[in-house]
Amino acid sequence: MVETLNVSPDVLAGAAVKARVQDLSFYYGTHRVLKNITLSVAEKKVTALIGPSGCGKTTLLRCFNRMHDLYPGNRYDGGGIRLLPENTNILGADVDPIEVRMRISMVFQKANPFPKTVFENVAYGLRVRGDLKKSDINERVEQALRGAALWDEVKDRLHSLGANLSGGQQQRLCIARALVTDPEIILFDEPTSALDPIATGKVEELVAELKTRVTILIVTHNMQQAARVSDFTGFMYIGELAEFDRTEKIFTNPSNKLTEDYITGRFG
Amino acid sequence: MKIRKDIAQRKRTDKVFSLVGLIATLVGIVTLLALMIDLAWDGTARLNWNFFTAFPSRFPDKAGILSAWVGTGVVMFVTALAAVPMGVAAGVYLEEYAPKNVMTTLIEINIANLAGVPSIVYGLMALGLFVYKFQFGMSILTAGLTLALLILPIVIMATREAIRTIPGSIREAAFAVGATKWQMIRHHILPYSAGGILTGVIIGLSRAIGESAPLITIGALTFIAFLPASPFTGTFPFLSFEWLKSPYTVLPIQAFNWVSRPQKAFHLNAAAAGLTLMAMTLAMNGAAIWIRYRFRKRIKW
Numbered sequence: 048m049v050e051t052l053n054v055s056p057d058v059l060a061g062a063a064v065k066a067r068v069q070d071l072s073f074y075y076g077t078h079r080v081l082k083n084i085t086l087s088v089a090e091k092k093v094t095a096l097i098g099p100s101g102c103g104k105t106t107l108l109r110c111f112n113r114m115h116d117l118y119p120g121n122r123y124d125g126g127g128i129r130l131l132p133e134n135t136n137i138l139g140a141d142v143d144p145i146e147v148r149m150r151i152s153m154v155f156q157k158a159n160p161f162p163k164t165v166f167e168n169v170a171y172g173l174r175v176r177g178d179l180k181k182s183d184i185n186e187r188v189e190q191a192l193r194g195a196a197l198w199d200e201v202k203d204r205l206h207s208l209g210a211n212l213s214g215g216q217q218q219r220l221c222i223a224r225a226l227v228t229d230p231e232i233i234l235f236d237e238p239t240s241a242l243d244p245i246a247t248g249k250v251e252e253l254v255a256e257l258k259t260r261v262t263i264l265i266v267t268h269n270m271q272q273a274a275r276v277s278d279f280t281g282f283m284y285i286g287e288l289a290e291f292d293r294t295e296k297i298f299t300n301p302s303n304k305l306t307e308d309y310i311t312g313r314f315g
Numbered sequence: 316m317k318i319r320k321d322i323a324q325r326k327r328t329d330k331v332f333s334l335v336g337l338i339a340t341l342v343g344i345v346t347l348l349a350l351m352i353d354l355a356w357d358g359t360a361r362l363n364w365n366f367f368t369a370f371p372s373r374f375p376d377k378a379g380i381l382s383a384w385v386g387t388g389v390v391m392f393v394t395a396l397a398a399v400p401m402g403v404a405a406g407v408y409l410e411e412y413a414p415k416n417v418m419t420t421l422i423e424i425n426i427a428n429l430a431g432v433p434s435i436v437y438g439l440m441a442l443g444l445f446v447y448k449f450q451f452g453m454s455i456l457t458a459g460l461t462l463a464l465l466i467l468p469i470v471i472m473a474t475r476e477a478i479r480t481i482p483g484s485i486r487e488a489a490f491a492v493g494a495t496k497w498q499m500i501r502h503h504i505l506p507y508s509a510g511g512i513l514t515g516v517i518i519g520l521s522r523a524i525g526e527s528a529p530l531i532t533i534g535a536l537t538f539i540a541f542l543p544a545s546p547f548t549g550t551f552p553f554l555s556f557e558w559l560k561s562p563y564t565v566l567p568i569q570a571f572n573w574v575s576r577p578q579k580a581f582h583l584n585a586a587a588a589g590l591t592l593m594a595m596t597l598a599m600n601g602a603a604i605w606i607r608y609r610f611r612k613r614i615k616w
Binding site: 228 | 615
């Protein structure tokens with residue numbers, strides 16, 4: 048059993064709260080993967096989740112857009128995740144996962160562009176909503192590509208296949224796809240684990256830039272990355288949130304011995 | 316040098332197997348080639364314009380395959396029209412919607428078994444169901460539906476195989492922007508698996524095109540000297556489905572009919588009909604390869 052610290056209100060240091068995870072547990076079948084997670088996600092800040100492999104950080108991230116609902120045998124338990132300001136529990140049975148995914152978008156570990164053109168990849172989030180004018184779609188695709196710092200590189204080949212881009216460009220294409228619908232939160236699931244250092248740098252810059260517009264939750268294997276891009280960091284260990292605090296505090300003066308051992312490389 | 320001896324020994328086994336494999340391959344290819352050369356030898360002389368535009372006749376040199384190739388064409392058309400939507404829908408349902416339970420497993424095993432049922436059994440079933448029960452008669456409609464049932468398992472399995480090659484990450488990407496299941500299928504699963512599905516459809520059709528046993532049980536004619544009614548008419552609504560009720564014959568049955576005649580000249584006609592059938596089948600297989608190639612080129616994960 049890991050000692051779990053409750054999030055004291057002053058951890059967020061006056062930042063507005065965008066989402067509140069309350070005593071959340073999650074089961075794959077009978078296997079309990081998340082244990083009583085309580086956590087607040089600050090609005091228009093970057094919150095990082097770190098921890099050794101299998102600690103449940105990706106599982107927690109995928110609760111936020113109900114990805115687990117796609118597969119049988121998965122179950123959420125506890126107080127759910129409340130999205131503020133209106134305080135809806137996005138894990139509630141009365142909330143359609145599709146609605147959640149329209150408000151909270153996701154960037155995956157490995158770039159997964161559709162085998163369609165660059166333009167169609169980005170436009171897809173708008174297409175599923177229907178009822179948009181062609182000129183609106185064009186404009187919003189351009190905005191999203193600019194937002195993902197990709198516009199200048201692809202503006203002359205919007206109608207060639209997304210798969211023809213480089214790995215880093217593909218990942219930024221996926222960021223543009225996640226951005227086009229003006230989501231309230233973007234989830235990043237180890238977005239740079241398949242990228243080289245230069246492409247990684249670009250994605251990190253992008254994350255730092257995006258947080259002026261949108262709340263970001265990022266899972267990362269790379270502790271330096273968490274230290275570089277995030278404002279708040281949660282350290283997870285065997286399904287529990289062992290520590291959650293401001294990033295500088297976690298990396299300079301962690302309260303939990305486990306956190307200290309992990310960030311100093313003694314395990315994990 | 317024990318090691319070298321040992322390696323030489325193992326390499327000999329390698330050589331022996333590659334030789335056995337080569338012989339096995341050649342048996343297949345040489346047989347097919349011999350068959351084709353023999354057919355071409357006998358039949359080429361009969362392949363002229365008259366052969367394709369004349370009805371069968373009791374004079375071998377005047378007899379043609381007009382009713383047979385038109386029959387084969389329209390029956391295949393009905394077969395494809397029935398088998399493709401049904402097979403694709405069933406494949407998509409089993410892959411995407413069906414719950415993973417005993418019932419689904421039973422259905423899956425059944426479909427796999429259906430693919431191995433002898434075609435004559437389909438003919439007997441169709442005789443009872445389409446000809447007598449539904450009163451479709453000995454018609455193009457009955458033949459098309461029967462062959463559609465025959466190739467349905469092939470289409471279903473090809474659809475499922477094609478769907479399974481689509482990575483889960485693509486599905487998740489579609490769901491993650493708020494697509495519904497049907498949107499995910501309509502915008503992603505179906506377009507990306509279309510190449511594989513079409514290939515399966517064509518393989519199924521090229522099996523159906525050579526079938527004669529089930530069609531004989533449901534009353535394909537062996538001698539017919541008129542064509543089905545035209546689907547287009549001069550008066551409103553300009554479309555007619557009378558042709559569906561028309562009697563028909565198909566190429567394999569025509570060839571069988573000729574080959575069972577005593578006169579040698581009819582045997583040459585049979586060879587020419589066989590050659591035509593083979594050309595149609597090879598053309599379809601070629602189309603399948605081409606379609607698969609085109610789709611693969613466009614889709615990269």
